[in-house]
Amino acid sequence: MNVVLKVKVASAQALKELYNIDLQPHDVLVNATKPEFEGDYTVVLFSFIKLLKKAPDVLGQELGSHLINRHPDLFSGFNIIKGFLNLTIADGYWLQFIQSNAANLSFGASASTGSKVMVEYSSPNTNKPLHLGHLRNNFLGWSVAEILKTTGHGIVKTCVVNDRGIHICKSMIAWQYFGNGDTPQSTGIKGDHFVGDYYVKFNEAYKKQVKELVDSGMTEELAEKEAPIMKATQQMLLDWEAGKPEVMELWRRMNSWVYEGFDITYQRIGSNFDKVYYESNTYLLGKDLVEEGLFKGVFVKKEDNSVWIDLTNDGLDEKLVQRKDGTSVYITQDIGLAEQKQKEFNVDQSIYVVGDEQNYHFKVLKLICQKLGLPSADGIYHLSYGMVELPSGKMKSREGTVVDADDLVDEMVNIARQKTEELGKVKDFSPAELAELYATIGLGALKFFLLRVDPRKKMIFNPEESIDFHGFTGPFIQYTHARIKSVLRKSMPEGSSIGNSLLPLEKALAIELEQFPSVLQEAASEHDPSKVAIYTFNLAKTFSSFYTEHSIGNAETADKKELRLQLAQLTAGVIKKGMAVLGIKVPERM
């Protein structure tokens, strides 16, 4: 049980014993004491003052004295300022905490809860390479899965690849027209970029054709439909759906190029999946559910044979679930896939890491699944994240302002190399060690930058500022870890006495370390890695102050040396674990 909860439980119990009022620990508001006051944690008394009709000072005195008498091992002092009861936690409590966890490698992790969660993330299209927005998605999804794993949930990481449809045919057509038989191998271009280039070429050619038609007197609307390259693409989609061999062959070939490229990027950024779904296999799912929905009266069929669901009573609109020609729409596939996932993995919760532009879609999806009575329905959770924007505004592929994932990672790693060389601290590293260090720092900076803000909020990515390695950044935390390891290489804790008192910075560190498990819990329940990022940064900052102020290896006494070594060891462990759930490695030296 963490300290805050102990304070709450003790306070609720004390109020019961003193005044015979029944409160849940949850009813007691406990905050960290503001630095300008004496104490560690503060019980806010106002609500009890009202309830008991007692003066704040009297109540505070009675409660404070009672707490100290009943829990001398937990509390060592108190003071009352206005309606706030500031409690000092006994040094012995923190010392005990430090000693029992310094070498505990699994500190922060929870026992299995028995629940199983699926996290769907990344979900790329096979017509273009990954960009900055995908990076936020990948880092978020991976981290949320890792946080849930650490807090005792079984995890299935999954990815739904959008590998079919008109947009895929566009790159295929463009390659047929303009490719001259080139391949990623023959050109030396990474497969996903290679295919993406043809997607761009399609749009260029299409635009040109539309313009020509418009110039010859056609309306723009008609020209967009009549452009030969578009008609060819639509025919190709029909051919694909009919399974025409040469189209299927081309489709497989080009997709395989993309996957080769994705594999490299995923490997580099550390994304991985337990199960990959391909839309080419799942796009027909859900049809039987349309029948079932009609039978149950959840859906209605209109005269033209299209099938709808009326969600106006739920404050939404009417939504189409099947076209008049009997083909299914996107949401129908999603319903079908939700059912499929359920059959295959039987998870308690299914998290979809998808941008907030699809909020409405997921609201509808969940509602429809609930109305259909699918067992997976209530477990659907849309982890909606905000778009990544540039200082100039949104990224637009048409304007060429899309920040490519591979390029960005390259740039970050390069800057890491440059800065490391400037500082010259690891001149004895082998080339392989250096390469690993640059990747660790560069990716650490990037991941931390994208994960440190609330996922729900849109964020601005400033290429100039984002590559900062000072302050609230991944490299600062990595650096703190490396400094600790440097100390620990010289001497390790021996398990000897750590004395019986704490200096302010020693205590501040202990207090912060003790919060790690509850931070992980909070991050898990809110699906929010930024909680861990912020916590880990603050911990590193506290350690840096401590490190500057107090000598560890040459401490004043043997007790102090042992105490500080244990604190250092525990801090290194928490930093490492905190960063690990963010997908960020920490170096031994940098």
Next chain:
RNA sequence: GGACCGGUAGCUCAGCUGGAUAGAGCAGCUGCCUUCUAAGCAGCAGGUCAUUGGUUCGAAUCCAAUCCGGUUCACCA
């Protein structure tokens, strides 16, 4: 137009189940490397928490209205 999301320091963001004088980082300014890594530390300066009203012992936080920005409401995916 309906629904949803956001507006906190020059910039990027915390804080939002109501609690003490609203916090970080960057940028700016001062100091600190003969002692464990200065990718650091200590300090200064920087605020009408979009606006107005309400709820109460207490509001950045809750409620209402307004202003500004965004997303969405396709027989697209």
